[in-house]
Amino acid sequence: MDNYQEVTHVHEFDRAAGKKEVIRITVILSVITVIELGLGFWLISLESEFVRHLVKGAICIFMLAKAFYIVGYFMHLKHELRNMIMTIVVPLLLFVWFIIAFLADGSSYKNLKNTYDPYHKEQSQKKAEKPAHGSGEHEPEAKKKDAME
Amino acid sequence: MAQAVPAEQKWWSGGRSPFNVEYGKLMMWYFLMSDAFTFGAFLISYGTIRFSSNSWPDPNEVFQSFPGLGSGYPLAFVSLMTFILIISSVTMVLAVQAGHAMDKKGVVKNLIWTIIGGLAFLSCQAWEWTHLFHEGAWWGRNPFVNMDGSQASTNFTNFFFTITGFHGFHVFSGVIINIIMLIMVLNNVFERRGHYLMIEKAGLYWHFVDLVWVFVFTCFYLI
Structure with missing residues (x-):
């Protein structure tokens, strides 16, 4: 049997709005990547050990931001039911x-x-x-x- | 949540999916969660070894070559690989959205772009591995010295080839899955089924591959 029948509330889908969101997220991801690369280039010439650690920390925060946008929007997790989000996010x-x-x-x-x-x-x-x-x-x-x- | 659900909807009284997703998609999510733990374990063991070492090779010294340009371009090639993967993720979302709208042509077009992106990424990785191999790097061999000039152990190359290899294998299987999806679309399998939900599951897997690269890219090339 096709278990598609179990899905009672099919997502209201507006393709134009969907496309807009994709473009917005793509721009965000690209901008974050460019910032990360900028920090990476800065690291090459950076001498101070303390500042190096700060920059590396900043890169990690940008990395988590990218992960959030990919999982939340591209993988659509943000639009799922709360219970389902919790079964995935809590173990992580x-x-x-x-x-x-x-x-x-x-x-x-x-x-x-x-x-x-x-x-x-x-x-x-x-x-x-x-x-x-x-x-x-x-x-x-x-x-x-x-x-x- | 953005989705409109009636307030009195009893999700747990049986007869319907309490998560409002089909079985296959939910299981894909749980598989990806377990896969995230596998990659997490790899990356954390890499981090542990790196934290326990007095010094470590400088990624800007190791990864500084660009095909056709020679060496002296730190971060350049890996930026290209990163953008290829991001763009292929975008075309995958567009394929999923086209599937929602039952637009077969849109699905085919975007799936083909995604497959091309995947193949481009794999080619880049193949070039990088070959290049490093010719420089003398491989499992158990490390020609690069540490940042402070001391002799490096083989930990660096072992972790690099294992983790990027495992990720590359995921990209490879993702491309295979996408090719299978493309063949199924072209054979009107989903058209007959009445929905393109299978594309969504393949899409989840593909985005996960992109997600893992975000972490691999940061851990090996940037910091």
């Missing part, structure tokens, strides 16, 4: 714990290793023999270090 809240817990764990592992495993720390600070891909700006430094050892 697990990610909040998931991300915080695992990233904190990774960072703690790094700190513990650097504190209690001096050999690991020393090894990870050794400059590579090969020059960095593309630019050779690390080369002289690496050579100097090798010569000293």
